Amino acid sequence: MYRYDEFDATMVAERATQFRGQVARRLSGELSEDEFKPLRLMNGLYLQLHAYMLRVAIPYGTFTSRQMRMLAHVARKYDKGYGHFTTRQNIQYNWPALVDVPDILDDLASVEMHAIQTSGNCIRNVTSDQYAGAAADEVEDPRPYAEMIRQWSTFHPEFSFLPRKFKIAVTASDNDRAATRVHDIGLRLYKNDAGETGFEVIVGGGLGRTPYIGHTIREFLPKEHLLSYLEAILRVYNTQGRRDNLYKARIKILVNTEGAERFGELVEAEWEAIKGGEIDLPAEEMARIDAYFAPPPFEALSVDSAALDQSRQDNDEFAQWLRVNTVPHKIPGYAIVNISLKPIGGIPGDISDEQMEAVADIAERYSFDEIRATHEQNLTLAHVKKDDLFAVWQALKAADLATANASLASDIIACPGLDYCNLANTRSIPIAQRISERMGDLEKQEDLGELKIKISGCINACGHHHVGHIGILGVDKKGEEFYQITLGGSAAEDASLGEIVGRGLSSGDVVDAVETLVGFYRDNRQDKERFLDTYRRLGAEPFKEALYAAA
Numbered sequence: 001m002y003r004y005d006e007f008d009a010t011m012v013a014e015r016a017t018q019f020r021g022q023v024a025r026r027l028s029g030e031l032s033e034d035e036f037k038p039l040r041l042m043n044g045l046y047l048q049l050h051a052y053m054l055r056v057a058i059p060y061g062t063f064t065s066r067q068m069r070m071l072a073h074v075a076r077k078y079d080k081g082y083g084h085f086t087t088r089q090n091i092q093y094n095w096p097a098l099v100d101v102p103d104i105l106d107d108l109a110s111v112e113m114h115a116i117q118t119s120g121n122c123i124r125n126v127t128s129d130q131y132a133g134a135a136a137d138e139v140e141d142p143r144p145y146a147e148m149i150r151q152w153s154t155f156h157p158e159f160s161f162l163p164r165k166f167k168i169a170v171t172a173s174d175n176d177r178a179a180t181r182v183h184d185i186g187l188r189l190y191k192n193d194a195g196e197t198g199f200e201v202i203v204g205g206g207l208g209r210t211p212y213i214g215h216t217i218r219e220f221l222p223k224e225h226l227l228s229y230l231e232a233i234l235r236v237y238n239t240q241g242r243r244d245n246l247y248k249a250r251i252k253i254l255v256n257t258e259g260a261e262r263f264g265e266l267v268e269a270e271w272e273a274i275k276g277g278e279i280d281l282p283a284e285e286m287a288r289i290d291a292y293f294a295p296p297p298f299e300a301l302s303v304d305s306a307a308l309d310q311s312r313q314d315n316d317e318f319a320q321w322l323r324v325n326t327v328p329h330k331i332p333g334y335a336i337v338n339i340s341l342k343p344i345g346g347i348p349g350d351i352s353d354e355q356m357e358a359v360a361d362i363a364e365r366y367s368f369d370e371i372r373a374t375h376e377q378n379l380t381l382a383h384v385k386k387d388d389l390f391a392v393w394q395a396l397k398a399a400d401l402a403t404a405n406a407s408l409a410s411d412i413i414a415c416p417g418l419d420y421c422n423l424a425n426t427r428s429i430p431i432a433q434r435i436s437e438r439m440g441d442l443e444k445q446e447d448l449g450e451l452k453i454k455i456s457g458c459i460n461a462c463g464h465h466h467v468g469h470i471g472i473l474g475v476d477k478k479g480e481e482f483y484q485i486t487l488g489g490s491a492a493e494d495a496s497l498g499e500i501v502g503r504g505l506s507s508g509d510v511v512d513a514v515e516t517l518v519g520f521y522r523d524n525r526q527d528k529e530r531f532l533d534t535y536r537r538l539g540a541e542p543f544k545e546a547l548y549a550a551a
Contacts, residue, residue, distance in 0.1 A: 020102035044115025061089030072356035163241035204255030215260035301333020349377035358399035417457030424457035426474025
């Protein structure tokens with residue numbers, strides 16, 4: 001795991017000091033809210049419906065127990081006792097007082113955390129696969145490359161004021177757990193036919209009011225040229241991206257206006273002028289960063305665990321959690337544990353300070369002191385001995401964190417919606433809670449299999465509804481909250497955008513609608529088909545007929 005060097009520490013400390021002065025000037029009235037806005041946004045501070053919101057960066061979703069305990073401290077001392085994990089592997093606090101924010105940033109800096117570039121028209125927090133370094137299906141750990149991108153992009157003078165916000169995701173597996181194809185830049189590390197390791201470069205993906213699946217503009221980029229190629233992409237975007245229209249300023253608009261082939265030609269021409277220069281890291285610097293991500297001291301263990309088998313036989317609830325919330329690890333005798341932040345009827349992504357402390361304790365004792373945040377608003381313990389799984393489950397259960405619903409119907413992604421956000425048209429959280437309660441039977445959920453339900457309170461799509469197997473978009477109709485249903489989306493390697501199935505539904509009807517769609521799938525699936533597979537086989541019309549016949 002990466003640790004700050006003297007440059008990181010100085011940079012973060014100086015930024016916190018600068019912001020303390022800016023806050024003092026705002027509180028004294030020397031700065032108006034309009035004058036203060038660009039300053040606070042550069043420090044991850046938003047003004048929402050009822051209060052300020054602070055977004056804290058967790059680069060590529062990896063952090064320590066010490067850092068988690070600091071997040072708990074911030075929730076307890078400065079907020080209302082909880083935080084909210086987001087779809088960028090960050091955490092948000094919804095109720096900090098402005099006067100306290102400088103102290104929060106100082107506290108975060110003491111454990112190598114900050115809120116820099118979590119907002120504004122810059123390169124945002126770089127995300128990655130939550131199973132990085134543990135997954136059996138990856139080529140190599142993608143996080144060193146995410147860290148290189150973080151160092152290259154932080155305070156980059158040419159890219160600190162882009163036409164619009166910019167998001168990068170990195171994976172090293174054919175199973176895309178980082179949603180790379182719906183990012184401004186998606187990077188897939190793989191080995192070509194010659195056995196060389198490099199990146200497929202995908203550009204122009206994104207959601208919001210004009211969603212697109214990204215285009216591959218380079219099939220294979222040698223990994224040593226990663227930064228210069230990213231620089232070329234960003235230069236083309238920075239010079240040619242639109243700045244006259246907020247809604248047409250994202251790189252996805254530029255790529256799809258120019259055409260992916262033409263955009264790729266522009267990037268290649270720019271790259272020819274800069275590659276081989278000082279942008280790409282020398283081999284020794286790449287090795288230095290790689291060393292921070294050396295594997296933990298795994299033990300030589302048996303593939304099988306007699307203790308685990310016995311616990312599985314003795315406890316059906318544990319056995320179900322084991323089936324649903326754990327996945328294979330690349331090292332024999334270890335497993336990957338998914339911690340659901342979606343209790344039945346709960347608020348997706350929320351976690352209390354007590355739960356944060358519990359996760360910190362569990363990670364410290366059982367998972368090499370390492371925690372991962374996922375883009376699906378959950379947490380992961382990447383390296384747990386199979387012999388310890390029952391003890392981990394017991395500790396999670398005691399903290400109300402052992403819901404066995406990972407990737408099932410109640411594992412819902414939802415934005416904060418109109419309960420917090422001043423951009424939202426409708427509420428998202430109550431809809432997610434009601435669907436979770438309606439679909440709450442865990443045995444029935446497991447029988448249904450993978451089902452991605454995603455909810456956004458407005459067209460900005462912070463809940464990723466476009467790529468939900470079932471997507472729900474809140475729309476305002478003459479002051480009333482309605483919800484539009486989309487079907488067939490996916491953020492994985494088979495990425496697709498959901499199709500709108502018909503007219504909007506009232507808040508009172510939308511939960512029934514989801515239940516109807518799920519029931520139609522259950523009655524018409526074949527073999528082990530997922531909801532998405534059945535939808536793709538049958539097409540939209542049968543689902544639409546079932547939905548509106550029941551409505």
